[in-house]
Amino acid sequence: MSLLFLVLLLLLPCTSGLPFYNGFYYSNSPDGWGLGHGHGEGLFNGVKLVVETPEETLFTYRGANVTLPCHYHYEPALASPRPIRIKWWKLSDNGAPEQDVLVAIGPRHRSFGVYQGRVHLRQGREREVSLEIRDLRLEDYGRYRCEVIDGLEDESGLVELELRGVVFPYQPPQGRYQLNFHEAQQACEEQDAVLASFEQLFRAWEEGLDWCNAGWLQDGSVQYPITLPRQPCGGLGLAPGVRSYGLQHRRLHRYDAFCFAAALKGQVYYLEHPEKLTLTEAKAACQEDGAQIAKVGQLFAAWKFWGLDRCDAGWLADGSIRYPVAQPRLNCGPPEPGVRSFGFPHPQSHKFGVYCYRQR
Numbered sequence: 001m002s003l004l005f006l007v008l009l010l011l012l013p014c015t016s017g018l019p020f021y022n023g024f025y026y027s028n029s030p031d032g033w034g035l036g037h038g039h040g041e042g043l044f045n046g047v048k049l050v051v052e053t054p055e056e057t058l059f060t061y062r063g064a065n066v067t068l069p070c071h072y073h074y075e076p077a078l079a080s081p082r083p084i085r086i087k088w089w090k091l092s093d094n095g096a097p098e099q100d101v102l103v104a105i106g107p108r109h110r111s112f113g114v115y116q117g118r119v120h121l122r123q124g125r126e127r128e129v130s131l132e133i134r135d136l137r138l139e140d141y142g143r144y145r146c147e148v149i150d151g152l153e154d155e156s157g158l159v160e161l162e163l164r165g166v167v168f169p170y171q172p173p174q175g176r177y178q179l180n181f182h183e184a185q186q187a188c189e190e191q192d193a194v195l196a197s198f199e200q201l202f203r204a205w206e207e208g209l210d211w212c213n214a215g216w217l218q219d220g221s222v223q224y225p226i227t228l229p230r231q232p233c234g235g236l237g238l239a240p241g242v243r244s245y246g247l248q249h250r251r252l253h254r255y256d257a258f259c260f261a262a263a264l265k266g267q268v269y270y271l272e273h274p275e276k277l278t279l280t281e282a283k284a285a286c287q288e289d290g291a292q293i294a295k296v297g298q299l300f301a302a303w304k305f306w307g308l309d310r311c312d313a314g315w316l317a318d319g320s321i322r323y324p325v326a327q328p329r330l331n332c333g334p335p336e337p338g339v340r341s342f343g344f345p346h347p348q349s350h351k352f353g354v355y356c357y358r359q360r
């Protein structure tokens with residue numbers, strides 16, 4: 001990086017008349033790349049490297065194969081191809097280190113960590129260096145950088161990937177404000193979900209989510225979305241919005257969680273069964289049907305993306321009782337669509353139906 005800085009310094013006097021955007025000027029002189037050669041004279045002839053990525057966020061779903069587009073070119077165009085290196089990496093949101101995804105030098109490619117075997121470089125068009133990710137996972141969403149390195153110069157572009165999904169507030173059986181950050185993370189995972197990001201909660205709020213209890217988000221902050229200001233939820237004086245308690249102590253402070261469940265490949269259904277069941281019987285009944293008792297995240301995803309609509313209360317894996325309503329109607333709860341919740345009844349002494357999940 002200090003070399004690049006030096007390049008820029010050297011360039012300043014001789015390029016001040018040229019427009020400067022998104023690119024570094026560099027040399028393609030035949031005598032190599034060393035900055036020691038002639039203090040820059042003749043090394044830079046105004047050719048620049050430009051990397052292009054889409055400005056819009058890409059939306060996709062879990063399990064999909066997705067291509068993150070990235071192209072580069074030179075201005076002015078060069079007649080002959082030049083050797084380059086490509087590096088794709090994922091930026092971090094919450095202080096975790098960035099992750100290497102893929103590095104390519106000529107025909108040699110290498111992928112890293114959780115991306116191994118799932119990514120490759122797509123080079124359909126000339127100067128295309130798009131990244132293909134297969135079998136997209138819940139944790140794959142985020143911002144990716146496509147970096148093109150030509151000799152000493154590098155340029156990069158950003159691609160933002162979002163999964164289609166649904167945000168839901170989660171409280172454990174013990175009730176309100178029981179979870180520290182780590183427990184909240186685990187609670188979401190147990191519901192086949194992850195802690196929501198601020199962007200995901202914000203989008204859910206735009207779509208009408210209103211929840212009067214504060215919950216953890218992925219970045220360690222605690223917030224809650226209010227659509228209709230009211231007395232017990234911060235008062236009438238505050239405008240609707242996502243309200244924040246800011247960053248909280250991840251171990252000591254306890255709140256609810258906002259989980260994010262991505263659209264599913266599998267199927268969630270209400271099990272047609274002659275009798276009502278205890279929780280234990282419900283789990284067994286789903287297994288007999290070649291499925292598993294559904295998790296909360298799976299029920300929300302099926303409601304949101306498959307329009308699952310059923311006015312029968314059923315057990316879920318965490319021992320809660322819920323039912324999904326896509327088309328509100330009489331005797332089916334409030335007038336808005338939603339997943340209705342009846343909390344956590346005693347698992348042995350109450351009998352209900354059950355929602356099962358079958359993988360496709």
Ligand SMILES: *[C@@H]1O[C@H](CO)[C@@H](O)[C@H](O)[C@H]1NC(C)=O
Pocket residue numbers: 063064065134135
């Ligand atoms: C993704 O690509 C793999 C390999 O090309 C293919 O087997 C799989 O069916 C694709 N998945 C989807 C959802 O298209």
